[in-house]
Amino acid sequence: MPRSWKPEEDRLLWQLVLRCKKIGMTRKQTFEWVAVKLNRTENACYVRWKGLAKKGKEADLTSSPRNGKWSDIEQEQKSLKGKVEELQKQIESNHTQLDYLLKENRKLREEIKFFELLLVEEYQLLLGLLSKKNRNARIHQL
Numbered sequence: 798m799p800r801s802w803k804p805e806e807d808r809l810l811w812q813l814v815l816r817c818k819k820i821g822m823t824r825k826q827t828f829e830w831v832a833v834k835l836n837r838t839e840n841a842c843y844v845r846w847k848g849l850a851k852k853g854k855e856a857d858l859t860s861s862p863r864n865g866k867w868s869d870i871e872q873e874q875k876s877l878k879g880k881v882e883e884l885q886k887q888i889e890s891n892h893t894q895l896d897y898l899l900k901e902n903r904k905l906r907e908e909i910k911f912f913e914l915l916l917v918e919e920y921q922l923l924l925g926l927l928s929k930k931n932r933n934a935r936i937h938q939l
Contacts, residue, residue, distance in 0.1 A: 802845055806835060814846050 802810075813834055817827035828839040828846075835842060 799841065807845070807849060810835060810842060810846055811849060 810831060813831045814827055817830060822830070824843075825839075828843045831842045831846075832839040
């Protein structure tokens with residue numbers, strides 16, 4: 798007569814199967830190994846695992862207090878989500894700042910052009926004044 802499965806055995810079964818999947822073992826290899834670890838038959842392990850998977854027990858099995866790693870992963874996931882949100886906000890802020898700086902740059906370039914033209918006009922005016930007063934005094938001619 799088969800013995801009933803305890804919650805600890807369910808958790809261990811689930812963890813062992815997931816570990817085997819991660820390292821790339823075949824289904825046959827996985828359940829042979831798991832059966833030895835749990836002192837059960839391959840078929841019993843496979844049937845139990847399929848039943849757990851169908852019922853959606855993954856969350857119950859992996860979030861148990863006995864599996865401290867899952868809570869670490871959840872905390873890391875929350876932390877990473879927070880960092881991603883921060884980075885997205887920073888990117889938005891940087892885009893806004895970049896737009897402002899580009900507008901400011903265009904404005905300053907226009908002002909430079911204006912002052913260059915003003916300077917050239919004043920230089921030409923100065924040359925004209927110098928040439929009327931003293932025909933021998935010359936600076937540069939444009």
